[in-house]
Amino acid sequence: MIDGSALTPDVEPREAGFDPARLAAIGEAFDPYVEDGRLSGWFVTVAREGRLVYASGSGYADRERERLVGPGTIWRIYSMTKPVVALAALALMEEGHFALDDEVSRWIPSFAEPRVFVGGTPEVPELAPATHPLTVRHLFSHTAGLTYGFQRCHPVDALYRSAGYDFLTKPGVDLAGAVDDWASLPLVFEPGTAFTYSVATTVLGRLVEIWSGERLDAHLERRVFSPLGMVDTAFSCPEEKAGRLAQLYLPGAEGATPFEEWGRFALTPPRLVDGGGGLVSTAADYHRFMNVLVGRGTSGGVTLVGPATFDLIARNQLPGGGDLAATALDRYGLAENAGIGFGLGMSVVLDSVAARTPVSIGTLSWGGAASTTFLADPLEGVSAALYTQLLPTGTYPLHQDLERAVYAARA
Numbered sequence: 001m002i003d004g005s006a007l008t009p010d011v012e013p014r015e016a017g018f019d020p021a022r023l024a025a026i027g028e029a030f031d032p033y034v035e036d037g038r039l040s041g042w043f044v045t046v047a048r049e050g051r052l053v054y055a056s057g058s059g060y061a062d063r064e065r066e067r068l069v070g071p072g073t074i075w076r077i078y079s080m081t082k083p084v085v086a087l088a089a090l091a092l093m094e095e096g097h098f099a100l101d102d103e104v105s106r107w108i109p110s111f112a113e114p115r116v117f118v119g120g121t122p123e124v125p126e127l128a129p130a131t132h133p134l135t136v137r138h139l140f141s142h143t144a145g146l147t148y149g150f151q152r153c154h155p156v157d158a159l160y161r162s163a164g165y166d167f168l169t170k171p172g173v174d175l176a177g178a179v180d181d182w183a184s185l186p187l188v189f190e191p192g193t194a195f196t197y198s199v200a201t202t203v204l205g206r207l208v209e210i211w212s213g214e215r216l217d218a219h220l221e222r223r224v225f226s227p228l229g230m231v232d233t234a235f236s237c238p239e240e241k242a243g244r245l246a247q248l249y250l251p252g253a254e255g256a257t258p259f260e261e262w263g264r265f266a267l268t269p270p271r272l273v274d275g276g277g278g279l280v281s282t283a284a285d286y287h288r289f290m291n292v293l294v295g296r297g298t299s300g301g302v303t304l305v306g307p308a309t310f311d312l313i314a315r316n317q318l319p320g321g322g323d324l325a326a327t328a329l330d331r332y333g334l335a336e337n338a339g340i341g342f343g344l345g346m347s348v349v350l351d352s353v354a355a356r357t358p359v360s361i362g363t364l365s366w367g368g369a370a371s372t373t374f375l376a377d378p379l380e381g382v383s384a385a386l387y388t389q390l391l392p393t394g395t396y397p398l399h400q401d402l403e404r405a406v407y408a409a410r411a
Helices: 020-024 027-035 081-094 136-141 155-162 175-183 200-212 216-228 239-244 260-267 283-294 307-313 398-408
Strands: 041-048 051-062 075-078 115-120 125-129 279-281 340-342 347-349 364-367 373-377 382-387
Touching: 027 041, 027 051, 027 398, 041 283, 041 398, 081 200, 081 216, 081 283, 081 307, 081 364, 115 155, 125 155, 136 200, 175 200, 200 216, 216 283, 283 373, 283 382, 373 398, 382 398
Parallel strands: none
Antiparallel strands: 041 051, 041 382, 075 279, 115 125, 340 347, 347 364, 364 373, 373 382
C-alpha cells in the first residue's frame, strides 16, 4: 500500500535542471510569513517530469496544538478540486458520454429555460430569456453565467445568498437539489459572453454522476484516486486521520487566527459532494495528480485522458480569445490577471510578459480558498504546489511567490 505521508525527493537537483542552493532557498520566500505570524505554516513540492526534486516546509499545521507541518499533513484544497473533476469529466467525454457543446439541459432539465439578469435589484430583478443555451463547455470554462454568493460583486450574488448559498451551502441539500436551486436563479450574463468564477464545476460534478451512474466521490475514488495512489484524498477527513488535518485560519491584526468553526466541517462526510471545492488532500497525493498534468494526461502508467483530449485543457476558452483581465466580471483568485486565460477546468498562461510571470506559455494553474495553489508547466515538465490554510485566497501574493521562487531555482 502506498504511504500517503511519504514524500522524499527522488532525483538530484542538477539532474532535474535545478540549482541545489537556490532550490534550498525556496523557504526564504515563505518563512517570513511564518516568522511574523501571517501564516501558521507552509509546505512546498517541486518536481520535474514527475520526479520530485524538493519537498519541504516550516511552521505548524496546527499552531495552537503545536503540530508541525509535514509531508503527511492533510489540507483543505478547496478549488484545487476543480481540475480533478475536470479531468474525470473529460475521461467520460472520451468514452462518448457527451460532447463539449452539448446542452446541459439534456441531462439536467431545470436548465432548459435559463433567464439572464438584465437590470433592477436583487429584490426586484429584471430578467430576460437567454438567447443561447447553457453548454457543457460553459461549465468547464466558467462562462456559463453562474456565480458564487460569496463574491458580492453582482446583484445575482445576493440572490444566491438569499437562496442559502454563500461560501457554505444550504443545510440539508444534496448535489442534485443544489443544482436545481441554481438553475432556478438568473444568470449573470448570456452564456458564453464573459467569465465569472462560479458553481459551474459543482454542476459539472453532478453531470459526472449522471454520466457515470455513480456518486461523484465514488467515481473519483475509482477512476482517479485509486489508480494514482491518492490514498489521503477525499471529500472529508476520516476520524483516524484527524490528527493530521491542518487547522484553518483567518488573517488578523496579530497574525493568523484559528477558524475552528469552519475548520471542523472537513471532519464530517458532506451531504453535498462539491466537485467545485470539497476535497482534502496531501502534498504527496496532489503531486501525483500534477504528474498527470505535466504528462499530458498520463503518469506512471496510469492514463486519465489521452493527449489529444488533454491538449484541449490548455486551449483558452474565454470569449473572443481574451484573457481573464478582459473577460472576467469578478476578481477572484487569478481572475484579475492579464495574459492568463482559462481552459477546461483551470487557468492557462497565454502571454508570460503580460502576466508578469516566469512560467512558460501553456502553464496550467489554480488555487484554493485557503491559499493553497499549484502550477503545472507541460513545456518544461515542471510542477509545484504550495500548501497552507489561510482564508481567503489572495490575502498575500503566495502564487506569485511560488512562481518566482521555483523558477529562480532553475539551473
